Amino acid sequence: MKKILKKYRKFQLSLSPQQNLLYGFSIYAIIGWFLLCLPIVQKQAVSALDSLFIATSAISTTGLVTVSIFDTYNGFGQFIVMLLFQIGGIGYMTFTSFILLSKKSDLTHWHQRILNAEFTMPKGFQIKDFLKSVIIFTVTIEILGALCFYIAFTNAGVEHNFAIWSSIYHSVSAFCTAGFGLYNDSFEQFAGNTAINTIISVLAICGSLGFIVVTDFWNRLSGKTKRVTYTTKIILGAMTLLLTMGTVMIYFFEPSVAQLGENKLMASFFQAMTALTTVGFNTIPLGGFSLAILLVVIFLMYVGASPSGTGGGMKTTTLTALIAIMWNRIRNNKRITFLGKSIPLERLYVATSVFMLYASVIFVSTFLLAMSEDFPLHQILFETTSAIGTVGLSTGITGDLTSWGKMVLIIVMFIGRLGLLTFGLAILARRNKLTKRKKEEDLAL
Amino acid sequence: MKKILKKYRKFQLSLSPQQNLLYGFSIYAIIGWFLLCLPIVQKQAVSALDSLFIATSAISTTGLVTVSIFDTYNGFGQFIVMLLFQIGGIGYMTFTSFILLSKKSDLTHWHQRILNAEFTMPKGFQIKDFLKSVIIFTVTIEILGALCFYIAFTNAGVEHNFAIWSSIYHSVSAFCTAGFGLYNDSFEQFAGNTAINTIISVLAICGSLGFIVVTDFWNRLSGKTKRVTYTTKIILGAMTLLLTMGTVMIYFFEPSVAQLGENKLMASFFQAMTALTTVGFNTIPLGGFSLAILLVVIFLMYVGASPSGTGGGMKTTTLTALIAIMWNRIRNNKRITFLGKSIPLERLYVATSVFMLYASVIFVSTFLLAMSEDFPLHQILFETTSAIGTVGLSTGITGDLTSWGKMVLIIVMFIGRLGLLTFGLAILARRNKLTKRKKEEDLAL
Ligand SMILES: [K+]
Ligand SMILES: [K+]
Incomplete structure (x- = not known):
């Protein structure tokens, strides 16, 4: 038995962080x-098949369901x-790390690498502090949320x-943006x-804002740092803008x-x-x-939440980076700047890749569902975007x-939670990064 | 009179190349x-309104029509x-330059700048040679095409x-990809x-392949250069792949x-x-x-033809650059290379911007049509993509x-022909490019 565990451990260590995440979520x-x-x-x-759909929908925090949870599963099933x-x-790695920490053993360098891959973070963040914040924050908010819910439910x-x-x-469910x-x-x-x-x-926004923002605010409030990071400002700004825009569109x-x-304003805000x-x-x-407002909802689902949070989508920061590229090109600037700061090259490539990968998966999945299902395009597109963004909203066709359609969505939800770039890196990344510098060649566009 | 012309000339010279193109097409x-x-x-x-629609559709070489050309206009109208x-x-600037050349006056530096903006070309191309090729090529092909058509039509x-x-x-119409x-x-x-x-x-492929490819081949055949450029290889490769893919999808x-x-294979190829x-x-x-195959056709229309050709769309080279970014990210490479060559940074930003701008215009236009029209999403999306790509295919709703819907499409067709980046640059570009280097700031994605 010990031998098998040792062998498994060796296998785990041979994997890249992204591959570990892929296997972890699969298991x-x-x-x-x-x-x-x-x-x-x-x-x-x-x-x-329906059980696989529910299991994938749950682990990916999507919330799309082919059968009613309450009518199909008893208390034990609901608990699972x-x-x-x-x-x-909160991420399978956070979970594993929590178990490790509670055993008083320290976080190995290997675990830190995986956590870094799961939560893409700006440099300077301490993994251990970060992890402590995640656990404390999650438990606190969920308990508070449950208490508030209890009062509200009994009142209702x-x-x-x-x-x-x-x-x-x-x-x-709300804090994990599971739906x-x-x-x-x-x-x-x-x-x-x-x-x-x-x-x-409040629960969903706290969860989706992401642990970067929380840790950042915590450090600011406890006096560790003097101001919040650029990433936090971008996340809060983008979210506020998008929420306002969505609410206004639905309302009017x-x-x-x-x-x-x-209740019109409240309902409009809630849907955005x-x-x-x-x-x-x-x-x-x-x-x-x-149809027009469904397109707005599809757009919001496509953008999604913030990095390192419990939510899905291509992330508000990706959208920001893409808008920055577009705007600076149109303004004929050589460097890509946004709100007075220059954004590093690497992040811009990541943004383009993430956007393109999301678009590709949505296109392929919509195409496959168009082949197998008999629903109009707007319902298929809505369902696909909901699955890849791990949103769980539906026009009612799930x-x-x-x-065949269920299997397509199972794969899409899974990829959606893992993150497209992580998924791609897990399967295709080369370990050896030493490549000869190649001659630059011009390509007319 | 001479004074007015002089003033207009002064006004023209004060404009950027992109603004000149915008005004030219508008006039x-x-x-x-x-x-x-x-x-x-x-x-x-x-x-x-219908006349404006037809005029814009014609100048943008889109070919979407709200009324039948043959039933509505007489020979003179058809000629217009x-x-x-x-x-x-062949581009309004090529046309103006042709008039200038025929007057034996030389091409001014100012005209060269505008031509450079209209046909995005790799460095090393000589504008004057290029222009000569365009005119010779266009006239030759169109005469040959007409002769072949005459034989085919009378036989039919x-x-x-x-x-x-x-x-x-x-x-x-076929050579100009007007439809x-x-x-x-x-x-x-x-x-x-x-x-x-x-x-x-043959006519449409010749027109859409673009004058870069033609000049390049001409130089190769006449012995001026030893091999075709990287851009030409990419254009031919991408076009062959996409045509094959489209034909196979429609066929099966x-x-x-x-x-x-x-005739199944021929019809499948023709539609792709x-x-x-x-x-x-x-x-x-x-x-x-x-629905599934309409999505494939929408994809092909979105990609479109090649740069410097008569066709529209975001261009095959843009798609290639985007795939290169995506692939190199997933493979964890630091530099963006494709087919053994490294692509310059600037081109990559242009590719991302063009893709995003197309996606934005399609989204906004689809949203506006969803508000005003009573057609299902797939028909609206098809019409919009057809207009922005200056394709002119329709599911029959034009x-x-x-x-309101016609006015939206008029604007979209116009923007589509001018090119989105050109349009953006014409309106928003700053003349003064001197900006202070800003501090790089990390942004988590
Ligand atoms: K969800
Ligand atoms: K056309």
């Missing part, structure tokens, strides 16, 4: 799938799903015992409940929110927030949205997909 | 619009349309007098005619070509060719295409658009 997904297939966790029989999206949300007339479970489940719920209509019945709307929004141009009266943070709960059925 | 579009509004060029009354797309096709039973006009018109035709079903009645399919394909996955029997070269003729009605 959690497979264990989750196996557990969800056991009849003792099910209220009613469910196919193996929650465990999966908790792991997925939810039965006491169910309210306890529901509070914990939804608090973890898994115990209600079959997501939060549509609570569309007018200000307390519940606020709790979800979406006919289906018009009949909500005084749910897409951008990639939490994926909804208070208005998206199937009734107009349950009606063919087996 | 041609407005003159064309005015002429097409005259009752003496019309067979039947047509609204001013042809003149517009001839001007648009087209009446002699109409065949002469039709041959000239379609030869110019304007005198038949209301484009070339659907000739779907099985090998000769006509071949003539259009498009149900509506299945009933064509022995028409999208990629952005000529925009079709032999099969696109309204009947399946004539049924609202006035």
Whole structure:
């Protein structure tokens, strides 16, 4: 037994950080799938494919479901799903490192490298401090969230015992931007409940803002640093702008929110927030949205959350870098600057690559679903973007997909959580980086 | 009078090359619009908006039409349309320079700068040689094309007098990748005619390959240079690959070509060719295409032709540069290389900017059409991509658009022909490029 463990350890060490993440997430997904297939966790029989879909959706914190979680799985099954999206949300490496830390053994250099790959961070961040912040922050927020949820749910007339479970489940789900719920209509019945709307929004924004921002603020508040980093400013600025833009668009141009009266603004904000943070709960059925506003929601889902957070998407910082490239080209500047700072070359390539990879996966996945499914383009595109951004919003077609379509989305969700660049690097990166400098050659565009 | 001309000349000289192109195209579009509004060029009354649409579609060599050219305009009107797309096709600056050259006056430095902006070329190209090649090449090919068309049309039973006009018109239209035709079903009645399919394909590929490739080959054949440039190799390689891919996809996955029997391969190739070269003729009605294959056609239209050619789109070289960035990132290389050559930084930024600008315009235009029109997403997206890529293919909704929708497409076609980066530079570029070097700042992605 010890020999096998030793061999496994050796195998692990031979992998690149990205490959480790790939294998780690795969193993959690497979264990989750196996557990969800056991009849003792099910209220009613469910196919193996649907269980794989739910397991992948949970570990990737997407929240797309082909079957109702509440009607299909009992308390134990629901707990497994929650465990999966908790792991997925704070990252499997953070989780493993937490176990290691609690054993009082130190973080090895190898683990640090993997963590660095998982949370792309600016230089100068201390991994160990960072990790401590992650754990403290997650547990604190989730407990606070659950308490607030409990008060709000019981006030809304939810039965006491169910309210306890529901509070914990939804608090973890919202913070991990998983979007898994115990209600079959997501939060549509609570569309007018200000307390519940606020709790979800705060949890999802905290989770999706990312641990960089949290650590940064923590260092600022505790006096360790004098001001917040450039990355934090960009993240907060971009998120505020996008949330405002989304809310305004939905408020003024979406006919289906018009009949909500005084709750119109809250509902508009919630739908913009749910897409951008990639939490994926909804208070208005998206199937009734107009085409134009569905495109806005697709855009928000494509952009997604912030780096190092629990959310998905190509990230607000990537969008910022791309806008910086575009703007500086049009202005005929030689260097790429944004808000008075020059952005390093490497980051600009990463931004272009991430954007292109997302676009490619969405195109291929939409093409494959167009072949296998009988739904119009806007529903297929919405579902695909929701899966790659690990959002979990749907116009309502998830349950009606063919087996082929479900398999496509399983792969897309998995890639979405791992991050496209990480996925690519895991499979294709060369270990040997020594290459001869090649002659520059001009290419007309 | 002389004073006004002198003042206009001074004004022209004060503009940047990009601004000159913008004003030039605008003036041609407005003159064309005015002429097409005259009752003496019309067979039947047509609204001013439709005339503006046709004029813009012609100068931009798009070929989208809200009214039938043959049923609406008489021979004189058809001639104006042809003149517009001839001007648009070989570029308004080439045209102006041609007039200048024929006056035996020399090309000024100022004109050279504008030509450089219009045809983005690798260093080392001589503008004057280049221009001579353009004129010789265009006239030769168009005359040859017309002769071949005449034989093919009369063989197909087209009446002699109409065949002469039709041959000239379609030869110019195909070479300029304009896609304007005198038949209301484009070339659907000739779907099985090998000769006509071949003539259009050769003309469109020659036009869209671009004058860089032609000059390059000319220099190679005449012994001036020993081998073709890197750009030429990339252009030919990318075009061959994309054409093959498109043909294979349509051949195997498009149900509506299945009933064509022995003509299936030719029809599949023609539809891929028409999208990629952005000529925009079709032999099969696109309204009947399946969703999956429409997405493939949209992709081909988005990529488009080659730089310095008569075609539109973001260009095959841009796609190549983007794939190079993506591939080198995934392989973890520090420098961006492709086929053994390192691509300069500046070109990579241009590629990213062009891709992003195209994506932005398509998104905004699709959003606006989703607000004003009552068509499903795939038809709107197809129409928008066709307009920005100056392709002219349509699923058949152009004539049924609202006035608002027509105005959106007019702007999109115009921007599409001018080139997005040129358009942006014309409006926003700063003349003063002296900026202080700013401190590099890291941005997590
Ligand atoms: K989610
Ligand atoms: K065209």
